[in-house]
Amino acid sequence: MAKTAEVKIAILGRAGVGKSALVVRFLTKRFIWEYDPTLESTYRHQATIDDDLVTMELLDTAGQEDTIQREGHVRWADGFAIVYDITDKGSFDEVLPFKNLLDEIKKPKNVTFILVGNKADLDHCRQVSTEEGEKLATELACAFYECSACTGEGNISEAFYELCREVRRRKMVQGKTRRRSSTTHVKQAINKMLTKISS
């Protein structure tokens, strides 16, 4: 039987990398040139992923949010898309600090995220090569997508779907580990009692 699931995703990245544009492209298959840069918004979207109905909540964060807001967003989300702009090396350099922040706030859990290089249509202004993006993703052990919210190239939907899959896979593994460890605790307690009774 098909399952249903909810996955909360936050889109992070320096101001102007195209976070809002990516979300709008994913949800509407359209590109809109300008958005209010200060706004953060949450969108709900349902999709069938591998035969399961998944309700995604997408939080489009504002690039200029303060530390407290950002921490709240990180705690809220199950998975993250860290976005940089391939024409802005500075936004690429901010990927690692974003990842470190996620680790810091989510520890001891492993953080689930994907790396997205946006504005691939602006190849003539490129400051970050595809290989650099791939290398960083390999180092961070995450999936990598280069795409354009403007033209739709790079399979943006698949990037979000894959993030949902990974979030669900990890939740399943963590659930099993938790169940196993609570069973182990019960067994240990019973053994202790039995030892006391017999001694």
Ligand SMILES: Nc1nc2c(ncn2[C@@H]2O[C@H](COP(=O)(O)OP(=O)(O)OP(=O)(O)O)[C@@H](O)[C@H]2O)c(=O)[nH]1
């Ligand atoms: N050429 C091109 N421009 C893009 C693309 N994505 C976004 N833009 C432009 O980049 C600018 C910033 O896009 P936004 O989506 O507002 O960026 P953001 O990351 O949400 O910005 P903040 O809300 O300030 O954090 C806008 O002028 C967009 O039109 C893209 O794929 N290609």
